[in-house]
Amino acid sequence: MATTSATQAPIAHHTANLGSISSHGPQSPIAHRAKHTLPTAHVPNRSAHYDTSLSIPVRKYLQTYGLTPPRAESYEIQKKRCLAQLALKSTDIERFLYLSTLRYNNVHLFYRLLTDHFTELTPLVYTPTVGEACQRWSEIYQQPEGMYLSFEDRGHLSNIIQNWPQAHVEITVVTDGSRILGLGDLGVGGMGIPIGKLALYTGCAGIRPEGTLPLTVDLGTGNKALLEDPLYMGSRREKVTAEEEKEFLDELMAALKDRWPDIVIQFEDWKNPFPSLERYRHDYAMFNDDIQGTGAVIMGGIIGAVKQSGVAPKDHRAVFLGSGSAGVGVAKQIVDYFVKEGLTEEEAKNCFWLVDSKGLVTSDRGDKLADHKIYFSRTDNKGEQYKTLDDVIEYVKPTIIMGLSTIGGAFTPEILQKMGKWNDRPIIFPLSNPSSKSECTFEEAISNTDGRALFASGSPFHPVTYNGKQYHPGQGNNMYVFPGIGLGTILCKAVQVTSNMIYASGEALPTMITEEEKDLALLYPGITRIRDVSARVALYVIRAAQKDNVDRLHSLRDMDDATLEEWIKDKMYDPHKETEELENELRDIVQDLSVSSPRL
Numbered sequence: 273m274a275t276t277s278a279t280q281a282p283i284a285h286h287t288a289n290l291g292s293i294s295s296h297g298p299q300s301p302i303a304h305r306a307k308h309t310l311p312t313a314h315v316p317n318r319s320a321h322y323d324t325s326l327s328i329p330v331r332k333y334l335q336t337y338g339l340t341p342p343r344a345e346s347y348e349i350q351k352k353r354c355l356a357q358l359a360l361k362s363t364d365i366e367r368f369l370y371l372s373t374l375r376y377n378n379v380h381l382f383y384r385l386l387t388d389h390f391t392e393l394t395p396l397v398y399t400p401t402v403g404e405a406c407q408r409w410s411e412i413y414q415q416p417e418g419m420y421l422s423f424e425d426r427g428h429l430s431n432i433i434q435n436w437p438q439a440h441v442e443i444t445v446v447t448d449g450s451r452i453l454g455l456g457d458l459g460v461g462g463m464g465i466p467i468g469k470l471a472l473y474t475g476c477a478g479i480r481p482e483g484t485l486p487l488t489v490d491l492g493t494g495n496k497a498l499l500e501d502p503l504y505m506g507s508r509r510e511k512v513t514a515e516e517e518k519e520f521l522d523e524l525m526a527a528l529k530d531r532w533p534d535i536v537i538q539f540e541d542w543k544n545p546f547p548s549l550e551r552y553r554h555d556y557a558m559f560n561d562d563i564q565g566t567g568a569v570i571m572g573g574i575i576g577a578v579k580q581s582g583v584a585p586k587d588h589r590a591v592f593l594g595s596g597s598a599g600v601g602v603a604k605q606i607v608d609y610f611v612k613e614g615l616t617e618e619e620a621k622n623c624f625w626l627v628d629s630k631g632l633v634t635s636d637r638g639d640k641l642a643d644h645k646i647y648f649s650r651t652d653n654k655g656e657q658y659k660t661l662d663d664v665i666e667y668v669k670p671t672i673i674m675g676l677s678t679i680g681g682a683f684t685p686e687i688l689q690k691m692g693k694w695n696d697r698p699i700i701f702p703l704s705n706p707s708s709k710s711e712c713t714f715e716e717a718i719s720n721t722d723g724r725a726l727f728a729s730g731s732p733f734h735p736v737t738y739n740g741k742q743y744h745p746g747q748g749n750n751m752y753v754f755p756g757i758g759l760g761t762i763l764c765k766a767v768q769v770t771s772n773m774i775y776a777s778g779e780a781l782p783t784m785i786t787e788e789e790k791d792l793a794l795l796y797p798g799i800t801r802i803r804d805v806s807a808r809v810a811l812y813v814i815r816a817a818q819k820d821n822v823d824r825l826h827s828l829r830d831m832d833d834a835t836l837e838e839w840i841k842d843k844m845y846d847p848h849k850e851t852e853e854l855e856n857e858l859r860d861i862v863q864d865l866s867v868s869s870p871r872l
């Protein structure tokens with residue numbers, strides 16, 4: 273990406289080629305052998321060299337002439353073919369596989385397509401389809417696209433990490449596969465998530481593809497079906513203990529930083545991610561997307577929802593179904609927002625009733641609460657315990673219901689109707705992923721509240737027509753913020769991802785909603801503008817990093833906001849420019865060297 277692109281760009285690769293021209297000549301067997309003995313993934317953007325838009329002289333220079341069909345074609349034609357091939361597929365998982373192969377074989381073309389057709393393709397690359405891909409990973413596995421590190425590798429992680437072929441990794445997403453979306457423990461099948469999230473880092477925030485490292489740690493699995501599946505590609509061992517996980521992660525974090533001192537590390541989809549966040553947040557540029565990214569993105573949507581509800585923050589009553597990483601992360605972030613709006617922390621905290629698999633989280637429930645639940649446990653229940661969501665809803669009569677529970681359909685029509693009865697504009701956020709785990713659909717939320725619901729879901733839903741009027745759903749997914757959090761952290765070279773940087777990422781979102789979107793009561797900016805949104809998020813993140821004094825690129829402090837935002841956009845990888853720049857640069861080189869037909 274931005275900061276290291278000069279050394280990673282195809283141009284730099286060809287400058288290296290030029291060196292070999294002077295010593296061995298362009299057709300040198302050494303150059304030739306080097307090119308073909310290394311697997312594709314070992315040469316940055318090698319796949320771009322087979323792009324069918326490259327001109328004949330450039331193909332000859334690259335020694336790819338004759339390896340692709342004769343016609344040099346436009347991107348429009350390439351796109352037409354890709355979309356036609358996608359249309360030929362009969363299932364989403366086939367489309368997922370087609371797009372994975374395209375990314376592997378022609379990285380820039382994949383990202384051109386993704387950025388041009390973001391709304392249609394994101395659900396195939398990310399949630400919901402990535403969920404099925406993770407469930408079936410060992411069945412559909414095709415090619416290496418990331419690193420797998422096993423518990424058995426401990427003691428050697430630093431050496432193994434040297435095997436990653438890209439020299440300048442800027443960001444990694446790491447999972448242990450133990451809580452993939454709302455689908456449970458999928459072991460190494462979880463790899464689909466780091467790959468998908470990092471594809472969005474490139475597509476949304478312009479992190480260069482070769483600067484990304486999808487990483488899955490195989491610390492065993494508690495999923496018995498996987499352990500018995502002959503195709504399962506992970507180790508056959510039970511999940512390691514918390515202490516063993518901690519030792520492994522200590523080694524991993526040090527090894528990553530040792531090879532790439534500026535690396536940003538995003539933890540994703542861990543069953544219990546709180547200990548690692550607390551352990552590493554001060555010593556590494558790291559964050560947990562499920563706790564913090566989700567917290568920020570939902571806070572960003574709640575800002576607009578609270579305004580549109582006409583209810584003051586102090587009068588909101590929020591019932592959360594789900595008190596795990598995402599539930600607690602979101603509730604805490606909204607507490608911060610309410611405090612900014614003038615409530616005391618105690619007043620803000622009292623606006624929340626969290627529910628887990630045992631019912632309302634209270635301090636006198638009789639079970640030992642996990643540490644992360646204690647902050648929100650209720651003490652005003654007068655000894656009464658509320659076991660079901662229905663009971664809690666009746667007791668609280670909420671203005672807001674949030675679903676982060678993995679329980680598809682938990683917001684029943686009856687619950688939605690009550691929300692409609694008690695509130696002019698009920699705030700209904702079924703946020704569990706993938707779509708099958710959503711606590712309700714958009715259609716259900718609209719039809720059971722006479723179209724008055726202020727709605728956002730984790731996975732995308734289509735617009736709905738109700739009583740002749742069209743309604744548009746919001747997508748409250750951390751994809752609106754994590755790419756910008758990573759981008760901002762990388763660009764200002766922050767040594768930590770502070771709480772203020774996370775908060776700022778959420779605050780940035782409403783600033784990107786257009787007047788037209790406000791008229792439609794939308795809570796999030798249009799997804800087609802995600803690159804601009806990510807640049808704005810990065811701007812806010814950088815400013816917060818500067819205030820917290822964790823940035824290292826101090827020259828950015830002198831830029832005004834408009835200049836800095838333009839600078840950020842300028843640093844973003846633009847797939848539309850890559851192939852054209854490759855073509856133009858190489859054509860110039862070919863002309864300069866008069867090597868227009870080295871092969872013939």
Ligand SMILES: NC(=O)C1=CN([C@@H]2O[C@H](COP(=O)(O)OP(=O)(O)OC[C@H]3O[C@@H](n4cnc5c(N)ncnc54)[C@H](OP(=O)(O)O)[C@@H]3O)[C@@H](O)[C@H]2O)C=CC1
Binds near residue numbers: 543
């Ligand atoms: N929209 C977005 O951007 C994001 C969405 N998510 C989604 O949120 C969901 C939860 O993720 P996460 O918080 O990390 O997962 P966790 O496993 O940490 O938390 C799940 C929570 O749901 C509770 N729960 C499970 N079953 C029930 C039930 N039958 N009734 C009530 N509560 C129940 C669990 O209870 P207990 O504590 O008792 O086990 C736990 O508190 C997932 O579907 C995930 O995809 C996550 C991150 C981002």
Ligand SMILES: CC(=O)C(=O)O
Binds near residue numbers: 454541705749750751
């Ligand atoms: C979106 C996301 O991070 C999740 O569902 O876990």
Ligand SMILES: [Mg+2]
Binds near residue numbers: 453540
């Ligand atoms: Mg996640």
